[in-house]
Amino acid sequence: MDTCLATRTYAPSALMHIRPYRVLSIEDGREEEVKFFMPPADGAGSLTAFESVMLLKLVRAINPDFVFEFGTFDGRTTRLVLEDLPDNGDSESRIYTLDLPDTDGIVFQGDDKLLAEKAVLSSRKYNQSPKKAMVKQILQDSMTFDPSPYAGKFDFIFVDANHEYEYVKRDTENSLKMLGGDSSCIVWHDYGNPQFPELTRYLEDLAGSLELYHIEGTMLVFHMRGAKIGDERTAA
Ligand SMILES: C[S@@+](CC[C@H](N)C(=O)[O-])C[C@H]1O[C@@H](n2cnc3c(N)ncnc32)[C@H](O)[C@@H]1O
Secondary structure (H helix, E strand, C coil): CCCECCCCECCCCCCEEECCHHHHCCCCCCCCCCCCCCCCCCCCCCCCHHHHHHHHHHHHHHCCCCEEEECCCCCHHHHHHHHHCCCCCCCCCCEEEEECCCCCCCCCCCCHHHHHHHHHHCCCHHHHCCCHHHEEEEECCHHHCCCHHHCCCECEEEECCCCCHHHHHHHHHHHHHHECCCCEEEEECCCCCCCCHHHHHHHHHHCCCCCCEEECCCCCEEEEECCCCCCCCCCC
């Protein structure tokens, strides 16, 4: 059976498909006002507006000290998270975001090469923020990235770089090494994207050993520790 977002048929897997309200109903103690950035009209390479809201809600649920993003692209999601991160009095960089310095020797699938070529030339949107000093840009192929200096450092990690199987696997393994804190979360993008069937299968397999939730109506999958998603509503 194929995975299909539109018809809600999924491959048999331990991965759990949840309605968005179960994320939105997590109590985070934050004010309702948000500085939001609309996705580009062509949508290329970016989260949808709804995915951005869901991602931000997960960030709020964790209230992370340190965030890591695999795949900066034009820095739109980096900026969204940056603007919403409450000041914790810490002056060091709190958002680390990794992208390629160039595209030489990289294996790509789907539209990824096109996006990477754009990304290399991008001036990154988070640079427009007065809080930009909180962002540390790492320019490196994620396949050669060494997570050991960052073991247990990040309490929120977003995996959205190269969507080819070996890269997603490596980025995921590195994320698990870098994940730490009392409450923490890893989010993956592009689950169910027809361009990247191996990524979808990888997450469905991973769900056999790691608790994973897919938020219906999005291509987001997440793993959360130390925080609880909202209960399922039962019929009255
Ligand atoms: C879909 S975009 C990221 C979108 C971004 N997370 C956002 O929400 O706006 C994927 C990015 O991954 C980068 N990328 C592709 N292969 C990579 C690799 N091997 N190492 C690091 N970054 C890579 C591309 O250059 C591109 O900017």
